[in-house]
Amino acid sequence: MVKICCIGAGYVGGPTMAVIALKCPNIQVAVVDISTARINAWNSDTLPIYEPGLDDVVKQCRGKNLSFSTDVEKHVSEADIVFVSVNTPTKTQGLGAGKAADLTYWESAARMIADVAKSKKIVVEKSTVPVKTAEAIEKILTHNSKGVEFQILSNPEFLAEGTAISDLFNPDRVLIGGRETPGGQKAIETLRDVYAQWVPMDRIICTNLWSAELSKLAANAFLAQRISSVNSMSALCEATGADVSQVSHAVGKDTRIGPKFLNASVGFGGSCFQKDILNLVYICECNGLPEVANYWKQVIKVNDYQKTRFVNRIVSSMFNTVSGKKIAVLGFAFKKDTGDTRETPAIDVCKGLIGDKAKLSIYDPQVHQDQIQRDLSMKKFDWDHPVHLQPMSPTSVTDVTVVWDAYTATKDAHGLCILTEWDEFKKLDYQKIFDNMQKPAFVFDGRNVVDVEKLRKIGFIVYSIGKPLDEWLKDMPAVA
Ligand code: NAD
Numbered sequence: 001m002v003k004i005c006c007i008g009a010g011y012v013g014g015p016t017m018a019v020i021a022l023k024c025p026n027i028q029v030a031v032v033d034i035s036t037a038r039i040n041a042w043n044s045d046t047l048p049i050y051e052p053g054l055d056d057v058v059k060q061c062r063g064k065n066l067s068f069s070t071d072v073e074k075h076v077s078e079a080d081i082v083f084v085s086v087n088t089p090t091k092t093q094g095l096g097a098g099k100a101a102d103l104t105y106w107e108s109a110a111r112m113i114a115d116v117a118k119s120k121k122i123v124v125e126k127s128t129v130p131v132k133t134a135e136a137i138e139k140i141l142t143h144n145s146k147g148v149e150f151q152i153l154s155n156p157e158f159l160a161e162g163t164a165i166s167d168l169f170n171p172d173r174v175l176i177g178g179r180e181t182p183g184g185q186k187a188i189e190t191l192r193d194v195y196a197q198w199v200p201m202d203r204i205i206c207t208n209l210w211s212a213e214l215s216k217l218a219a220n221a222f223l224a225q226r227i228s229s230v231n232s233m234s235a236l237c238e239a240t241g242a243d244v245s246q247v248s249h250a251v252g253k254d255t256r257i258g259p260k261f262l263n264a265s266v267g268f269g270g271s272c273f274q275k276d277i278l279n280l281v282y283i284c285e286c287n288g289l290p291e292v293a294n295y296w297k298q299v300i301k302v303n304d305y306q307k308t309r310f311v312n313r314i315v316s317s318m319f320n321t322v323s324g325k326k327i328a329v330l331g332f333a334f335k336k337d338t339g340d341t342r343e344t345p346a347i348d349v350c351k352g353l354i355g356d357k358a359k360l361s362i363y364d365p366q367v368h369q370d371q372i373q374r375d376l377s378m379k380k381f382d383w384d385h386p387v388h389l390q391p392m393s394p395t396s397v398t399d400v401t402v403v404w405d406a407y408t409a410t411k412d413a414h415g416l417c418i419l420t421e422w423d424e425f426k427k428l429d430y431q432k433i434f435d436n437m438q439k440p441a442f443v444f445d446g447r448n449v450v451d452v453e454k455l456r457k458i459g460f461i462v463y464s465i466g467k468p469l470d471e472w473l474k475d476m477p478a479v480a
């Protein structure tokens with residue numbers, strides 16, 4: 001029986017391995033991690049991540065051909081294929097700080113593999129890494145092994161959170177890069193045979209190593225660029241009276257452009273877009289391509305501008321101060337259907353409002369108070385390390401309360417802002433919310449989920465990203 005081990009039981013390692021185990025009953029899959037708390041959670045009824053459909057997949061395979069363990073070395077030494085799906089955060093110190101990928105966790109995993117391997121192995125890069133990482137990993141493995149043969153493959157993951165299980169069941173493509181040698185090609189075939197158990201062959205793309213590594217960074221950069229493009233248009237829509245939803249619809253009807261990923265928002269978040277673009281920018285700079293680097297940097301600048309613009313709209317609409325005012329924040333996760341808050345735009349928006357002395361009452365159906373407190377007090381990029389290695393925040397943020405429903409959050413509030421597009425925010429009783437708020441009552445919709453006309457009829461002053469402005473807001477400057 002083929003044995004797979006995956007190092008890193010996170011948002012990628014957990015779901016991808018669970019799906020491999022489900023689709024390949026003839027393969028034994030072990031997911032290992034240095035975090036005991038995470039592994040305990042994977043072995044419990046409350047999985048460490050919220051992902052629709054994941055519970056069901058894990059329940060079907062756990063105890064059969066899927067296991068979760070902290071015995072990293074044992075499972076790595078027994079495996080034929082070792083996936084590495086560990087954190088690859090942005091460096092915070094030293095050369096390339098604020099841009100380059102920190103490969104500490106990857107390197108320590110590679111050294112451990114070399115240490116414990118007694119039989120030949122295929123080592124698969126699942127983490128998103130800088131192009132040419134495989135070369136470094138290859139050197140670490142071959143210089144430290146005792147004659148054991150390794151083949152390195154790049155098999156980047158394209159799943160999106162919230163839809164991870166359906167993305168894994170039915171991927172647009174699976175990408176496998178390997179060395180253009182007989183050994184490399186054989187390794188590619190071995191991994192292709194795993195995916196071929198449920199993915200049609202014409203969706204499995206095989207390339208050289210560097211193309212696979214770079215394609216992952218390029219795909220995330222292109223996706224993020226679309227959002228910054230539409231968000232830049234949202235600012236122009238507000239200035240001109242155009243409606244960004246109508247513009248997106250019209251633009252997306254061109255089959256060359258396509259309709260997906262054109263929703264204007266308060267900004268993109270998530271663990272990867274910013275990190276991977278910064279990494280891309282750094283690689284361009286290192287390769288003497290400053291013009292290319294600056295081009296991609298702009299995607300992040302527009303994203304930051306969008307978040308700042310949103311905060312400024314709130315403050316300027318509310319008589320240029322939110323000091324002492326209660327602002328309800330509906331949604332904290334970086335998108336709906338996940339409890340993940342990594343790089344969520346809510347962090348910057350909340351920090352901006354706290355900076356102006358607002359009192360925040362936050363509600364998110366999947367995010368707990370301690371997570372919100374950590375996020376609001378943690379330094380940039382510190383979140384992307386294994387949980388037990390993250391610096392503890394010295395103090396919690398005062399002026400922030402976290403509550404368990406939207407009606408409590410909005411009671412007696414001066415304004416409410418929507419920062420995640422949870423479906424339940426569309427169905428709230430806005431008349432009841434209006435009745436219980438201070439007047440004038442403001443709604444700032446960062447996700448375009450509310451029916452603007454309906455809310456205006458109730459009596460709210462409504463700002464919705466990229467939509468024609470309320471009379472109240474028209475003469476107020478909101479430049480970032
Ligand atoms: P994560 O933080 O959820 O999981 C990483 C896990 O690796 C953690 O549980 C950590 O404890 C563990 N780990 C770190 N070093 C280890 C070691 N030496 N030995 C054993 N375990 C170790 O991160 P994630 O979201 O799963 O992302 C992992 C990688 O996949 C990153 O490179 C990311 O860019 C990439 N990626 C993420 C997504 C996503 O949607 N989250 C999608 C595609 C690619």
Ligand code: UGA
Nearest residue numbers: 157158159160161227261262263265268269270272334335
């Ligand atoms: C993204 C990519 O979609 C995945 O293909 C990739 O594997 C993953 O990053 C990764 O490498 O980590 P994810 O971050 O989970 O997935 O979620 P997305 O659906 O891409 O959303 C990212 C952010 O963009 C969210 O904050 C979302 O609200 C925002 N967004 C998305 C918009 O503002 N507008 C849109 O039209 C789409």
